Amino acid sequence: MGRGRSSLTLIATFCSAEAVSMAGFALVPSLLPRLSQQWSLSATEAGWLAGIYFLGYIVAVPVLVSLTDRIDARRIYLACAALSGVAMAGFGGFADDLWSAMCWWWLAGLGLAGTYMPGLKALTDRLPVAAQSRGTAFYTATFGVGAGLSYLWIELVQVALPWPSLFAVAAACAALALLLVWRGVAPAPVLATVRATGGHWATVLRDRRLLAFCGGYFGHNWELFGFRGWLVAYLTWLNASMHHPWTSLPGLIAALATFLAVPASILGNEGAHRWGRSRWLKSVMPLSCALALAVGLAGELSRHLLVPLILIYAASMNLDSAALTAGLLTETAAGIRGTALALYSSIGFAGAFVGPVAFGVALDAFGRNSQAGWLAAFATLACGVGCGRWAIGRLETSPSGTQPP
Secondary structure, eight states: OHHHHHHHHHHHHHHHHHHHHGGGTTHHHHHHHHHHHHHTOOHHHHHHHHHHHHHHHHHHHHHHHHHTTTSOHHHHHHHHHHHHHHHHHHHHHHOOSHHHHHHHHHHHHHHHHHHHHHHHHHHHHHSOHHHHHHHHHHHHHHHHHHHHHHHHHHHHHTTTSOHHHHHHHHHHHHHHHHHHHHHHSOOOOOOOOOOOOHHHHHHHHHOHHHHHHHHHHHHHHHHHHHHHHHHHHHHHHHHHHSOOTTTSSHHHHHHHHHHTHHHHHHHHHHHHHHHOHHHHHHHHHHHHHHHHHHHHHOTTSOHHHHHHHHHHHHHHTTTTHHHHHHHHHHHSOGGGHHHHHHHHHHHHHHHHHHHHHHHHHHHHHHOTTSHHHHHHHHHHHHHHHHHHHHHHTTGGGOOOSSSOO
């Protein structure tokens, strides 16, 4: 009983720290209309600002995740939580144009790389085997909850505070996350693990099935984070063109759209178990692609129809998330699973960088204040998930090379 209670306390500590540390996650997407106006940004420049966060993530995550094989992941978490706080405070205090903002926001993405996956590693290293699956499920679900809460508090508070003060709040939350883990989680010796070697990387890179899942995740993140990066701006444009109570608080709609990721991801994994992973992914990805185009075409619709359509689309794009990750894990031999996850995360979040940038480029090319411009931008999201669907189509023709005999 005591051990079970201890495991629950540990899970609660890490999940609470994760949710708190993500307070600043939606700051740039939520403030994109205001920052674009204040700094006279083109849509392409705004897309770079939104996407640079994930470039920081993909640069850092292979290094930081591999470090957890050699030092306690708790130490990496604490250092990067502090880095996140510095990045948020730096953005609020010193960002006064596109380039300075990009530097600080890139650093914030690096902080996420050192808290999210190393936090999961620190948690599972301290849990008994029987509790690891549940702990992982709660921790990964908290990412969606934390992202949704970030949109929510920013929407509620930004009317009362200047935008630099919002970054100060996020910096304080990063400090609180650091304190929760520092005081609530004891140091632990590094568990014996198999280190990633050049041979492991060669094995993973030769496995076409694993690469297919990585390609699917790239497309998923292109669509997901392109959508999240620009959703508040799109709702703001919709409200300016046709005022309506449902679009007058865009952060609330963005928060709800983000919260929907949690049940949709769980439902998607169950669907993959029931109907087969490949079949499920090949069905839900084209659905999401079609809904992206529908949302882009629907700017003139009544807001009573358009807002529910946006929320349905937000849910649909998460029906492949857990199915992709679980597919990678089940296809990978235990000895190289860490290497495979590092590759999967890096390729996937490269898509998270491409998505917001491609969206902004399309807006500039076809008109930021026109329906045609927003249709073209949403078409880039359809292209992203289309790339993912193409990659998943390679599963049936690709033999696996990493499963043990």
